[in-house]
Amino acid sequence: MDIYTLIKNEKDTGARLGKIKLRGKEYDTPMFMPVGTQATVKGLTPEMVKECGSAIILANTYHLWERPGEDIVYKAGGLHKFMNYDGPMLTDSGGFQVFSLAKPKDITEEGVHFKSTIDGKKLFLSPEKSIEIQEKLGADIIISFDECPGYPSTYEYMKNSVERTLRWAKRGKDVHKTDQLLFGVVQGGEYPDLRKYSAEELVKLDFPGYTIGGTSVGEGKDVMYKMITDATTYLPTNKPRYLMGVGDPIDIIEGVIRGIDMFDCVLPTRIARHGNAFTHHGKMNLKNAKYKEDFNHIEEECDCYTCKHYSRAYIRHLLMCDEMLAGTLLSIHNIRFLIKLTEDIRKNIETDTLLKFRDNFIKEYRK
Amino acid sequence: MDIYTLIKNEKDTGARLGKIKLRGKEYDTPMFMPVGTQATVKGLTPEMVKECGSAIILANTYHLWERPGEDIVYKAGGLHKFMNYDGPMLTDSGGFQVFSLAKPKDITEEGVHFKSTIDGKKLFLSPEKSIEIQEKLGADIIISFDECPGYPSTYEYMKNSVERTLRWAKRGKDVHKTDQLLFGVVQGGEYPDLRKYSAEELVKLDFPGYTIGGTSVGEGKDVMYKMITDATTYLPTNKPRYLMGVGDPIDIIEGVIRGIDMFDCVLPTRIARHGNAFTHHGKMNLKNAKYKEDFNHIEEECDCYTCKHYSRAYIRHLLMCDEMLAGTLLSIHNIRFLIKLTEDIRKNIETDTLLKFRDNFIKEYRK
Numbered sequence: 001m002d003i004y005t006l007i008k009n010e011k012d013t014g015a016r017l018g019k020i021k022l023r024g025k026e027y028d029t030p031m032f033m034p035v036g037t038q039a040t041v042k043g044l045t046p047e048m049v050k051e052c053g054s055a056i057i058l059a060n061t062y063h064l065w066e067r068p069g070e071d072i073v074y075k076a077g078g079l080h081k082f083m084n085y086d087g088p089m090l091t092d093s094g095g096f097q098v099f100s101l102a103k104p105k106d107i108t109e110e111g112v113h114f115k116s117t118i119d120g121k122k123l124f125l126s127p128e129k130s131i132e133i134q135e136k137l138g139a140d141i142i143i144s145f146d147e148c149p150g151y152p153s154t155y156e157y158m159k160n161s162v163e164r165t166l167r168w169a170k171r172g173k174d175v176h177k178t179d180q181l182l183f184g185v186v187q188g189g190e191y192p193d194l195r196k197y198s199a200e201e202l203v204k205l206d207f208p209g210y211t212i213g214g215t216s217v218g219e220g221k222d223v224m225y226k227m228i229t230d231a232t233t234y235l236p237t238n239k240p241r242y243l244m245g246v247g248d249p250i251d252i253i254e255g256v257i258r259g260i261d262m263f264d265c266v267l268p269t270r271i272a273r274h275g276n277a278f279t280h281h282g283k284m285n286l287k288n289a290k291y292k293e294d295f296n297h298i299e300e301e302c303d304c305y306t307c308k309h310y311s312r313a314y315i316r317h318l319l320m321c322d323e324m325l326a327g328t329l330l331s332i333h334n335i336r337f338l339i340k341l342t343e344d345i346r347k348n349i350e351t352d353t354l355l356k357f358r359d360n361f362i363k364e365y366r367k
Numbered sequence: 368m369d370i371y372t373l374i375k376n377e378k379d380t381g382a383r384l385g386k387i388k389l390r391g392k393e394y395d396t397p398m399f400m401p402v403g404t405q406a407t408v409k410g411l412t413p414e415m416v417k418e419c420g421s422a423i424i425l426a427n428t429y430h431l432w433e434r435p436g437e438d439i440v441y442k443a444g445g446l447h448k449f450m451n452y453d454g455p456m457l458t459d460s461g462g463f464q465v466f467s468l469a470k471p472k473d474i475t476e477e478g479v480h481f482k483s484t485i486d487g488k489k490l491f492l493s494p495e496k497s498i499e500i501q502e503k504l505g506a507d508i509i510i511s512f513d514e515c516p517g518y519p520s521t522y523e524y525m526k527n528s529v530e531r532t533l534r535w536a537k538r539g540k541d542v543h544k545t546d547q548l549l550f551g552v553v554q555g556g557e558y559p560d561l562r563k564y565s566a567e568e569l570v571k572l573d574f575p576g577y578t579i580g581g582t583s584v585g586e587g588k589d590v591m592y593k594m595i596t597d598a599t600t601y602l603p604t605n606k607p608r609y610l611m612g613v614g615d616p617i618d619i620i621e622g623v624i625r626g627i628d629m630f631d632c633v634l635p636t637r638i639a640r641h642g643n644a645f646t647h648h649g650k651m652n653l654k655n656a657k658y659k660e661d662f663n664h665i666e667e668e669c670d671c672y673t674c675k676h677y678s679r680a681y682i683r684h685l686l687m688c689d690e691m692l693a694g695t696l697l698s699i700h701n702i703r704f705l706i707k708l709t710e711d712i713r714k715n716i717e718t719d720t721l722l723k724f725r726d727n728f729i730k731e732y733r734k
Contacts, residue, residue, distance in 0.1 A: 040685060042692075045692070045695070067687055067688055068659065068680065068684040068687070072659065072660055072680060075660060076662055076680060076681065077662075082678070082680075082684075083681065084676040292439065293442060295442065311443060313439060313449075314406075314443065314450065317406065317434065317449075320434055321430075323407050323409065324410040325407045325409075325410065325412070327691065328410075328412070
């Protein structure tokens with residue numbers, strides 16, 4: 001049951017043009033997946049998200065487990081029906097949220113004990129529980145429960161963690177009953193041999209896709225890029241590779257160059273709510289007084305709904321008045337920006353010009 | 368230049384079926400007009416507002432004068448272009464905001480001195496200034512600057528105020544230069560002879576439409592309904608009558624019965640942001656725990672976007688998580704509810720059954 005078709009390897013890089021088949025439809029990769037943490041991409045209707053060209057939408061297992069609870073989503077008919085999105089969906093395992101939000105936590109072989117970030121009540125998440133929740137949520141792609149150690153971690157700690165995450169991956173796979181696609185998570189921190197080991201052992205378990213975890217946890221960009229190569233090198237070419245939680249435009253390009261097919265990040269919607277827009281010349285803060293009488297669109301060449309209809313001055317006005325529409329309009333632009341970026345990336349893989357594209361992009365972006 | 372065509376008087380009430388012509392298109396009355404205070408109907412795109420069946424959208428002169436300033440809207444090409452709404456628009460005079468928001472204020476013959484509600488700076492609004500601002504904003508209908516006294520006011524105070532508001536109406540009319548339609552405002556509080564006097568004197572000035580101000584300022588419902596009759600009785604039948612700031616469903620029906628053609632109110636969007644939906648059985652607070660596993664739509668018979676796609680349980684989940692989409696979805700439902708109400712009202716004027724419709728509506732609404 002291969003869901004991924006490799007169409008073309010770029011000549012000069014590890015970049016892959018491909019298609020991923022979900023819910024009976026094929027979607028082009030590399031792709032960017034907008035995040036709908038609480039079963040809603042913040043401030044956008046599902047129709048707006050689709051209009052940005054999106055395919056897969058993410059939702060977060062940890063958040064939905066807490067509120068409204070997986071049983072309610074299940075009774076609603078699953079995530080798609082609950083949130084009115086008929087495109088493909090993906091849920092994460094909850095592992096990253098346990099790592100990043102819940103403190104203190106107690107990691108045992110069985111799973112992780114921690115306290116709710118909402119009401120402080122004691123919670124326990126395990127590989128089995130994560131799968132159980134994700135099966136009830138009903139996304140098309142689900143993720144193995146993993147530990148996501150911080151950076152830096154000692155080699156010793158990371159080695160033990162990788163071993164445990166592999167045992168957790170096996171336990172999750174053993175209890176997984178539905179036809180949802182369960183992806184395995186490569187960990188190993190900045191240690192190449194542990195990344196290799198993690199990848200190779202996961203491949204033995206034969207998942208339909210693999211994700212790369214444990215990046216964007218405090219390491220530098222060069223370290224992160226190396227972590228990617230240290231994982232993708234050992235992953236099969238006929239399965240999709242998904243780099244979790246990465247959405248900086250340059251990181252997306254660098255990730256593709258290292259063989260990544262899928263990305264997700266809250267960045268486009270989060271920076272939007274703070275008044276920021278992605279542009280080809282870096283981030284633009286629309287709150288800046290210089291946009292007060294600037295009746296240009298955010299980017300003239302952008303084809304998003306926001307850039308078709310609204311000026312910088314109008315968006316600034318909305319931001320100054322704390323109007324909800326500001327976040328909505330900027331989120332649409334930012335999500336479209338990243339999806340358009342993946343479209344441009346795909347074109348440049350076709351023409352074997354991705355390195356040149358990257359160099360030009362970075363030059364403009366940092367200008 | 369009559370903009371209003373009276374199609375039919377209801378047999379048993381003062382209700383009028385009519386059409387109002389704006390921007391070359393005819394719109395049915397009675398109508399409800401959603402409010403976009405800061406040049407945005409809170410949380411909705413203009414397309415969403417249109418999909419609710421809306422015709423005219425309001426914006427507030429006082430707010431836009433403060434932020435971003437009328438000159439910026441003018442430079443943007445006017446309100447329609449600034450906020451991306453190609454349907455008809457209306458701005459109020461700023462008088463009500465000066466009355467309700469700005470304290471203290473000093474009312475002189477010349478105009479009103481008061482302090483900004485945003486930064487405390489000294490401001491001065493006069494009939495001439497209000498027209499000047501509204502001409503720069505560029506709505507299709509604009510409103511005379513009036514004093515909106517509180518309730519109760521003494522007869523003496525109200526008499527002087529009405530006289531001054533009439534002098535202000537004349538001053539505003541004298542400086543008005545554009546082809547925007549300037550409406551006069553009937554004041555007079557709860558005093559029938561002052562309402563009559565205000566209406567008759569305004570009619571002498573021959574405005575293309577008349578609004579009824581000074582309601583919903585603390586008086587009871589019966590007093591308000593009487594204020595309406597005391598004004599509409601003396602207004603010409605070939606001009607539209609607009610009851611400002613009224614959006615309670617029952618008040619809309621009672622207003623129509625007393626000869627009102629146009630209504631506006633922030634109520635549908637304001638209660639939405641607090642989790643409330645209009646229904647035919649009264650307001651529904653979606654935050655209530657009883658909707659946790661309620662997978663029905665807000666109202667099964669409602670044809671709005673929200674009721675087509677989302678359950679009470681999902682909206683409650685969004686509210687519990689403070690998600691922006693909750694306000695958006697509830698606002699769409701509530702605006703559609705009031706617009707659908709005016710559609711039902713129009714049908715019942717056609718069939719001369721409005722009193723029966725009112726009685727049934729109230730019985731269900733208060734059940």
